Amino acid sequence: MKSIVAVWVLCGALVEPAQVLTPRGVLLSKASFYDPKRDFNCLDGSGTIPFSYVNDDYCDCQDGSDEPGTAACPNGFFYCTNVGHTPLNIPSSRVNDGVCDCCDASDEYASNANCVDTCRELGRAAREEAAKQREERLKGYHLRQSMIEEGHKRKKDVQIKIEHLKKEKENAEAIRTEKEDIKKAAEEPEKLALEKYQTAEQEKKAVAEEEEKKKDEQEAREAFAHLDNNGDGYLTVDELQSRQTFDTNRDGHVSEEEAKFYLRQGDIMSKDDFFNSGWLMMRPVYNMDKRMFTPPSSTPTPPEESLTPPPPVFDEDNYGTEEEEDHEDFESNLDPEDESEDEDSEEYDNSEDDHDDAKEGEQKEEEDGPKYDDETQKLVDVANEAREQFDEADRHVRDLARELKSLEESQEKDYGPEEEFRVLEGNCFEYTDREYTYRLCPFDKAIQKPKSGHGETRLGQWGEWTGPEEYKYSRMLYSNGQACWNGPTRSADVQISCGTETKLIGVSEPNRCEYLFLLTSPAVCTKPEETNGDESTDHSHIEL
Ligand code: MAN
Numbered sequence: 001m002k003s004i005v006a007v008w009v010l011c012g013a014l015v016e017p018a019q020v021l022t023p024r025g026v027l028l029s030k031a032s033f034y035d036p037k038r039d040f041n042c043l044d045g046s047g048t049i050p051f052s053y054v055n056d057d058y059c060d061c062q063d064g065s066d067e068p069g070t071a072a073c074p075n076g077f078f079y080c081t082n083v084g085h086t087p088l089n090i091p092s093s094r095v096n097d098g099v100c101d102c103c104d105a106s107d108e109y110a111s112n113a114n115c116v117d118t119c120r121e122l123g124r125a126a127r128e129e130a131a132k133q134r135e136e137r138l139k140g141y142h143l144r145q146s147m148i149e150e151g152h153k154r155k156k157d158v159q160i161k162i163e164h165l166k167k168e169k170e171n172a173e174a175i176r177t178e179k180e181d182i183k184k185a186a187e188e189p190e191k192l193a194l195e196k197y198q199t200a201e202q203e204k205k206a207v208a209e210e211e212e213k214k215k216d217e218q219e220a221r222e223a224f225a226h227l228d229n230n231g232d233g234y235l236t237v238d239e240l241q242s243r244q245t246f247d248t249n250r251d252g253h254v255s256e257e258e259a260k261f262y263l264r265q266g267d268i269m270s271k272d273d274f275f276n277s278g279w280l281m282m283r284p285v286y287n288m289d290k291r292m293f294t295p296p297s298s299t300p301t302p303p304e305e306s307l308t309p310p311p312p313v314f315d316e317d318n319y320g321t322e323e324e325e326d327h328e329d330f331e332s333n334l335d336p337e338d339e340s341e342d343e344d345s346e347e348y349d350n351s352e353d354d355h356d357d358a359k360e361g362e363q364k365e366e367e368d369g370p371k372y373d374d375e376t377q378k379l380v381d382v383a384n385e386a387r388e389q390f391d392e393a394d395r396h397v398r399d400l401a402r403e404l405k406s407l408e409e410s411q412e413k414d415y416g417p418e419e420e421f422r423v424l425e426g427n428c429f430e431y432t433d434r435e436y437t438y439r440l441c442p443f444d445k446a447i448q449k450p451k452s453g454h455g456e457t458r459l460g461q462w463g464e465w466t467g468p469e470e471y472k473y474s475r476m477l478y479s480n481g482q483a484c485w486n487g488p489t490r491s492a493d494v495q496i497s498c499g500t501e502t503k504l505i506g507v508s509e510p511n512r513c514e515y516l517f518l519l520t521s522p523a524v525c526t527k528p529e530e531t532n533g534d535e536s537t538d539h540s541h542i543e544l
Contacts, residue, residue, distance in 0.1 A: 023054050023055050023068060024055055024068065024069030025055070025068035025069035025070075025077075025078040025079050025080075025092075025095070025106075026068045026069070026079060027068075027077075027089070028079075028081070033065075034051075035051070038051065039051060040053065040054050040066060042061030042063060042065050042066060043061070043065035044061065044062055046061055046063065047060065047061060047062075049061070049066060053066055054066050054067075054068075055068065055069040056070075057070045057072050058072055059072040059076075061073070063075065063076075064076025064077070064092060067092060068092075069109075070092065070095055071092050071093050071094070071096060072092070073092055074092070074093060075092075077089045077090065077091060077092060078090050078091070078092050078094065078095050078107055080101070080103070080104055080106050080107060081104060081106070082102055082104045082119045082123075083104060083119055084103075084119035084120035084122075084123040084124075085103050085104075085119040085120070085122050085123030085126060086126065088101070088102055090102065090107060094107060095107050095108075096108055096109065096110050097111070098112065098113045099113065100115035103117065103119040103122050103123075104117045134528045136498075136499075136500055137498055137525055137526075137527075137528040138527070138528055139522075140498050140499060140500050140522040140525030141522070141526065141528070143522035144420055144522045144523055144524075144525050147420045147421075147423050147522060147523055148419060148420045150422070150423045151415060151416070151419030151420055151421070151422035151423055152419050154422050154423065155411070155415075155419055155422060158407055158410060158411055159411065161407060162404065162407050162408060165403060165404045165407065166404065168400055169400040169401060169404060172393065172396050172400055173397055175393050175396075176390070176393040176394055176396075176397050178393075179386070179389050179392075179394075180390055180393075182389070182390070183383070183386040183387055183390040185386075186382045186383040186385075187383050187386070187387075190376075190380055190382070193376040193379050193380075194372075194376065194380070197371075197376070217275070219283075220274070220275055220279045220283075223279065223282070223283070223286055224271060224274050224275075224279075227239060227243065227282075227286075229242060234268050234269065234270055234271070235263065235268065235269045235278070236263075236267065237256055237260060237263065237267055237268075238259075240258075240259035240262055241254040241255075245286060246258050246261075246262055246285060248261070248285075262278065262282050263278070264277065264278065264281075410425065413425075413443055413462075414464075416473050416523065417473065420523040421442065421473070421521075421523050424442040424443070424521070424523070425443045426441075427442065427502075428440065428444075429441075429442075429502065429503060429504045429519065430504060431504035431505070431506065431507045432451065433507065434451075435451060436448050436449060436450055436507075437449045437451060438504065438507040438515070438517065440478075440492070440494065440504055442476070443462045444461075445458060445459075445460065445461050445462065446458075446459040446460045446478040446481070446492035446515070446517065447459060448515070457481070457482050458482045458490070459478060459481040459482075459490045459491065459492045459515050460477070460478030460480060460481040460489075460490060460491045460492045461478060461480050462476075462478055463476075463477040463478055463479040463480070463491075464476075464477055465477075466493070473523075473524065474495065474496050474497075474524055475493065475494065475495050476493075476494040476496070477491065477492070477493060478491060478492040479491045481513075484512060487512055487513050488513060488514075489513075490513045490514075490515070491513075491515070492515040492516075492517055493514070493517070494517040494518075494519050495516065495517070495518055495519070496519045496520070496521055497518070497519075497524065498521075498522070498525035498526070499520025500522060501520060501521075502519065502520065502522070502523070503519070503521075504517060504518065504519055505518050505519070505520055506518040
């Protein structure tokens with residue numbers, strides 16, 4: 001049943017010094033298991049067969065080890081020696097399948113594929129390519145040595161600069177303390193001299209406030225007398241209902257509810273309550289009411305266009321443009337939220353007022369002469385000069401502190417085990433594809449810029465080394481970039497391979513807003529292994 005097709009291959013060219021015969025397709029290192037004088041033990045121990053069953057085109061062993069030279073076992077492997085090039089392990093199914101897989105043509109010994117042995121040519125080309133790559137790697141490795149040297153030098157220089165800056169900062173701090181003392185000494189007499197001005201100013205202000213208060217009180221008294229129709233010292237619902245100005249919903253008459261609103265929900269309001277709180281509510285509408293009986297100062301405006309509720313009913317002929325202003329006052333009294341808004345806008349207005357005041361002050365000063373007497377002015381000038389000098393000294397200290405901080409931070413960064421990446425700091429590398437130009441500034445940031453259009457997108461800030469444990473310096477992560485619409489923040493993964501130049505050779509976006517940068521750099525070039533001079537005998541095998 002089993003035809004014995006034990007085909008023997010002479011591998012003398014490869015094996016020194018003793019010549020070994022192996023069945024077809026057997027890996028040289030396993031040749032000793034195939035001894036024609038003994039039964040064959042399947043390599044996985046699944047059985048023992050007569051040696052004549054080896055390569056008989058029938059699969060006996062579970063691991064396919066009895067059929068290294070045929071396609072009989074689905075899980076077997078065929079070994080091509082490929083003399084002159086690299087040996088290869090191919091799946092047994094490729095034996096005699098009409099396709100040349102082994103460059104020495106050994107896998108197609110019984111097919112019509114007419115394969116020819118091209119191992120020597122291919123081997124030569126591969127060796128040339130390998131030599132070229134080795135050369136590049138070596139060149140990169142030497143460049144890496146210079147990067148290391150430069151990195152160490154820079155680290156030392158930065159350290160020297162840090163020490164220098166620390167001293168400079170100490171001096172600057174001492175100067176600042178001096179200037180601060182001078183400033184304090186100058187401000188003391190200035191403060192005393194200005195106090196008398198401030199006191200006069202405050203007194204003037206107090207008088208003005210007092211006058212204003214009196215004016216308000218007088219106004220309130222007059223208003224009360226006016227509203228208190230029967231002069232009994234109380235305001236009543238009836239009395240307010242007789243004043244159209246309290247018709248807040250403009251339905252033509254003042255309802256009891258509207259009147260009570262101004263009486264703080266009561267039926268009656270005493271004079272004291274009116275002065276304490278009632279007047280504050282009534283004043284805006286009352287003043288409006290007053291104006292309605294004053295001849296207009298400008299063309300009347302139709303009510304519907306200019307007013308929003310709750311305005312008073314008014315005499316169209318007497319309606320003036322100031323009404324809106326009063327209406328706002330009215331609303332601010334009714335609605336606490338509006339009040340805060342009004343405060344805001346008042347604040348805003350105040351700043352303008354301040355500005356105007358300052359201008360006015362300047363003008364006034366020009367008109368009235370200098371603000372202070374000679375002696376005070378001198379003290380103010382001396383204090384101003386001292387303040388300026390202190391500010392300058394303080395600025396200097398802060399500038400030095402900033403510079404120092406940035407250098408110290410840079411000193412703490414991980415520029416690789418031998419400082420080999422340090423020289424890349426401060427440089428940027430670009431790559432342009434169809435849509436974008438990408439820029440990588442090592443230890444700083446990664447950027448994306450559309451070719452057409454403006455603006456840059458931050459893809460990430462320098463984060464950390466993320467390579468595998470054995471060589472973590474082969475990968476960098478730039479994280480916390482601009483947020484992706486409806487997605488995560490952008491990030492860039494930078495994978496570094498050996499090259500004679502630090503260069504971006506590709507950028508892609510494998511996942512939305514996650515970018516992959518391919519960077520070559522001598523910084524990752526390791527020393528190539530020494531070759532033994534006979535590259536044709538490279539017998540490492542590759543399993544397909
Ligand atoms: C921009 C670019 C793209 C990114 C989209 C996500 O167009 O940053 O790379 O995929 O935003 O919306």
